[in-house]
Amino acid sequence: MSQLELVNATVRFGALVALNGVSLQAQGPAKLGLIGPNGAGKTTLLSALTGFVSLSEGQVLLDGEDITALDVQGRVKRGVMRSFQTARLLEDESVRTNVLLGCNPIPGPGSFRQLFGTIGYRRWNKKAQERADEVEDLFGISDIRDARVSELPSAQRRFVELARVLVSEPKILLLDEPAAGLDHGERRQLEEVLHRIADDYSTLLILVEHDVMVVRNVCEQIFVLAEGSLLSQGPTDQVLSEPAVVDAYFGGAAHA
Amino acid sequence: MIRNSRLALLFVPLGLIVLAGAPVMLNRYWLFLVTTLFAYVIALVGLKVLFGDAGQLSLGQAAFVGIGAYTAAIVTDTLALTLPYEILVVALVSALIAAVIAIPALRVSGLRFALVTLAFGELFQWFLRDSKGLTGGEQGLFVPPMLMGPIPGKSPLTLYIVAAIGAIFFSILAWHLPKTKVGRAMSAIRESQLAAESVGVSVWRTKLFAFIFAAVSAGIGGMLLAHTSGSISPTSFGLFSGVYLLVAIILGGSRSTLGAWIGAVYLVIVPALFTTVGLDGVYVLFSGAVLLIVIMLFPAGIAGVLQQFVATRRSNKRSKRREVTA
Numbered sequence: 001m002s003q004l005e006l007v008n009a010t011v012r013f014g015a016l017v018a019l020n021g022v023s024l025q026a027q028g029p030a031k032l033g034l035i036g037p038n039g040a041g042k043t044t045l046l047s048a049l050t051g052f053v054s055l056s057e058g059q060v061l062l063d064g065e066d067i068t069a070l071d072v073q074g075r076v077k078r079g080v081m082r083s084f085q086t087a088r089l090l091e092d093e094s095v096r097t098n099v100l101l102g103c104n105p106i107p108g109p110g111s112f113r114q115l116f117g118t119i120g121y122r123r124w125n126k127k128a129q130e131r132a133d134e135v136e137d138l139f140g141i142s143d144i145r146d147a148r149v150s151e152l153p154s155a156q157r158r159f160v161e162l163a164r165v166l167v168s169e170p171k172i173l174l175l176d177e178p179a180a181g182l183d184h185g186e187r188r189q190l191e192e193v194l195h196r197i198a199d200d201y202s203t204l205l206i207l208v209e210h211d212v213m214v215v216r217n218v219c220e221q222i223f224v225l226a227e228g229s230l231l232s233q234g235p236t237d238q239v240l241s242e243p244a245v246v247d248a249y250f251g252g253a254a255h256a
Numbered sequence: 257m258i259r260n261s262r263l264a265l266l267f268v269p270l271g272l273i274v275l276a277g278a279p280v281m282l283n284r285y286w287l288f289l290v291t292t293l294f295a296y297v298i299a300l301v302g303l304k305v306l307f308g309d310a311g312q313l314s315l316g317q318a319a320f321v322g323i324g325a326y327t328a329a330i331v332t333d334t335l336a337l338t339l340p341y342e343i344l345v346v347a348l349v350s351a352l353i354a355a356v357i358a359i360p361a362l363r364v365s366g367l368r369f370a371l372v373t374l375a376f377g378e379l380f381q382w383f384l385r386d387s388k389g390l391t392g393g394e395q396g397l398f399v400p401p402m403l404m405g406p407i408p409g410k411s412p413l414t415l416y417i418v419a420a421i422g423a424i425f426f427s428i429l430a431w432h433l434p435k436t437k438v439g440r441a442m443s444a445i446r447e448s449q450l451a452a453e454s455v456g457v458s459v460w461r462t463k464l465f466a467f468i469f470a471a472v473s474a475g476i477g478g479m480l481l482a483h484t485s486g487s488i489s490p491t492s493f494g495l496f497s498g499v500y501l502l503v504a505i506i507l508g509g510s511r512s513t514l515g516a517w518i519g520a521v522y523l524v525i526v527p528a529l530f531t532t533v534g535l536d537g538v539y540v541l542f543s544g545a546v547l548l549i550v551i552m553l554f555p556a557g558i559a560g561v562l563q564q565f566v567a568t569r570r571s572n573k574r575s576k577r578r579e580v581t582a
Contacts, residue, residue: 081454090443
């Protein structure tokens with residue numbers, strides 16, 4: 001069980017108010033969606049939860065504990081991880097190296113013991129390799145594990161990044177537009193993997209996504225953000241049919 | 257990794273044969289040069305980790321070579337420490353000074369980091385020239401031979417063997433490092449600080465580790481240089497030496513341990529070859545031209561070119577095999 005909560009959160013960038021007193025509570029394991037039109041503050045909200053952006057006002061609570069003051073690293077240590085809209089990968093390195101980088105939060109021997117390859121570190125490394133095997137299988141990238149990342153098509157790069165955030169088995173996983181740049185078939189594959197992440201790893205999955213189809217197919221509950229405020233929340237189908245949501249999300253065109 | 261191990265398979269046995277044969281075949285002068293080469297390999301391996309792996313451009317590596325050299329000279333002279341203790345003290349002093357410098361230096365990155373390391377180098381020069389009682393000022397110091405009990409520390413062969421062991425030891429560490437957790441954290445810092453943070457890498461601690469590793473390897477390299485040459489003075493560890501070390505690792509290939517060896521050859525052996533054939537003046541021209549060509553055409557350095565060559569041949573072979581089976 002994990003619970004991530006935002007209490008009355010406001011984020012300002014100079015004069016711009018990106019988030020305006022948003023409160024929401026996410027409880028997992030579950031698959032939650034966060035949708036809204038461009039510039040609604042979705043990515044800001046995700047960054048605020050993961051520590052990449054600090055709140056101007058308000059609090060972030062993890063399992064009831066105030067983590068507002070914790071930096072990114074501190075939150076990663078507690079199992080809160082994110083992915084990025086454009087995959088941030090080690091371009092020169094192999095798929096496997098990129099996935100292993102994701103093992104960083106798994107506690108293990110210190111740098112000098114790693115340098116001299118002590119038995120403790122070897123044990124850690126073996127475990128890391130096994131976990132990497134497992135997530136590479138899950139994403140269907142096992143056969144390209146030695147390929148250099150810069151040579152991969154965008155869908156596979158996306159899966160490499162997701163494998164990297166998943167390999168340390170975080171309690172809470174926030175994904176920023178994971179379906180961006182994927183074709184129809186790849187989106188279906190992504191949906192299937194997201195279901196398995198939430199179910200097999202009992203993760204609280206929070207999806208920021210533009211593609212309503214993906215959200216509908218994956219998320220049980222959604223939050224709708226518009227102009228920095230929470231417009232609506234609840235079961236996916238119910239919320240998606242609310243006139244205010246339709247209006248905010250699809251604009252006047254939906255009514256026409 | 258795979259590309260590297262193929263190349264290592266080629267170079268390691270070859271290298272070992274050369275290493276064992278060298279003392280028999282080389283005269284005193286060349287044995288001295290090769291020993292110097294090993295010392296530079298150690299210093300460059302540290303720069304490979306700091307600059308090549310972690311992406312931190314340091315102009316202060318020569319100062320750390322100097323710290324090792326002066327520490328070695330002082331502790332063998334005044335405390336008469338035997339080699340194992342000397343190594344320990346040199347490593348500790350280098351690491352401690354690095355940790356202190358790291359407090360201001362690692363707060364910044366990129367060009368500003370380079371400038372802080374440059375300032376440190378200048379400060380060190382000033383200290384060397386000003387503290388006559390300890391460092392001998394401009395004149396520098398004579399360096400007593402290594403103290404190794406019954407083994408003659410002054411003999412060129414002993415120096416050669418100790419330096420070779422050191423160079424191999426540090427090379428193995430640097431070769432192994434990128435495969436470890438902290439090695440991957442370094443790559444992440446170099447390529448994308450955001451990615452590094454998102455997987456919980458402590459940027460400060462990882463940089464500190466790279467900085468200390470570089471300082472210790474520079475210190476040990478400097479210690480060996482001091483014993484090999486027998487005397488040291490401030491000019492050997494100034495800004496120019498720092499720039500030369502950086503040039504050498506970029507030329508050799510900053511992402512590969514082999515690059516440190518190639519860089520050391522460029523620093524030590526190539527100028528000596530020019531001197532041997534009586535073309536001292538041409539060396540500067542030659543090294544400038546080579547540097548220009550490598551930077552323009554081969555950003556991964558000479559080691560990168562070799563690795564690319566091996567990789568291409570391998571993939572050619574593979575595709576040929578595929579044609580045969582098809």
